[in-house]
Amino acid sequence: MKLIENVRDMKEMIQKEKKNGKTIGFVPTMGFLHEGHLSLVREAVKKSECSVVSIFVNPAQFGPEEDFSRYPRDEDRDLRLLDKEGVSYAFVPKPQEMYPRGYRTYVQVQDMENRLCGASRPGHFKGVCTVVLKLFHIVQPDTAIFGQKDAQQAIILKRMIRDLNLDIVLRIMPIVRDKDGLALSSRNAYLGSEQREAAVCLYQSLKQAEQAVKDGERNADLVRSLIQEKIAGEPLARMDYAAVVDSENLKPLETIQPGQTLLALAVFIGETRLIDNMML
Ligand code: PAJ
Helix, strand or coil: CEECHHHHHHHHHHHHHHHCCCCCCEECCCCEEEEEEEHHHHHHHHHHCEEEEEEEHHHHCCCCCCCCCCCCCCCCHHHHHHHCCCCCEECCCCCCHHHHCCCCCCCCCCCHHHHHHHHHHHHHHHHHHHHHHHHHHCCCEEEEEEEEEHHHHHHHHHHHHCCCCCEEEEEECCCCCCCCCCEHHHHHHCCCCHHHHHCCHHHHHHHHHHHHHHHHCEEEEHHEEEHHHHHHHCCEEEEEEEEEECCCCCEEEECCCCCCCEEEEEEECCEEEEEEEEEE
């Protein structure tokens, strides 16, 4: 695996690979890699002739009160893991190069960016779309691979790709979970042991909602209140939102339409904000 730390070198390498007719598979990450990230990486390595994984903790997607400075980082370990997976290039740009002094250009996917996580994290998806579009321009992937874990992110990026006529195939990989069902996340590292146990309530609330729908429930408000009750029953948890939305446009649904309904929630466990979701 080659480690690339600046934009010019990355572009040069990509140009060479493309000239040789190689297909490019790309996995953007913020590092502190776990099995969830690695499931995307394996897909890129398997399905593309040249695989690129970026590690960049993107300051533009963190709010002023959020955890940018303490976001977990372990670049050496990440690079070892990527090397072991057979990745072609690790791209680890510097913030000063991605956002030099005087940087002014941002990409927004209107309406969708203010729903769900966007309501409690203003500007978050503007930061995500901007950095992902920049990375797309640098890496020029044929295929980009994202996780269902960040469902809203994947849905918004799909819209951005369509709206901006990008020739990139988006692949969405299923959520990788711990044994008890907690979705793997770099932020799980913040949890103390009691909090870690409490965090399983996110998954359990989704399972309960899913069961209700399997049993015939179609009232979205009722399903949403099942999730809220489950979270309220966990003393260490505080609800941010639970939503039952259309999986294309993220608009709230009154009636559950199996096949196009996304259940999504965000919950604070102590100071740590965790998200999870399920497609119905
Ligand atoms: P990050 O949180 O590091 O996640 C990188 C990719 O891994 C995302 O596509 C995310 O959905 C996926 N992922 C995380 N946990 C997962 C899990 N348990 N199962 C499956 N996939 C999982 O998402 C970001 O970084 C950033 O917003 C980024 C797209 C890199 C832009 O900065």
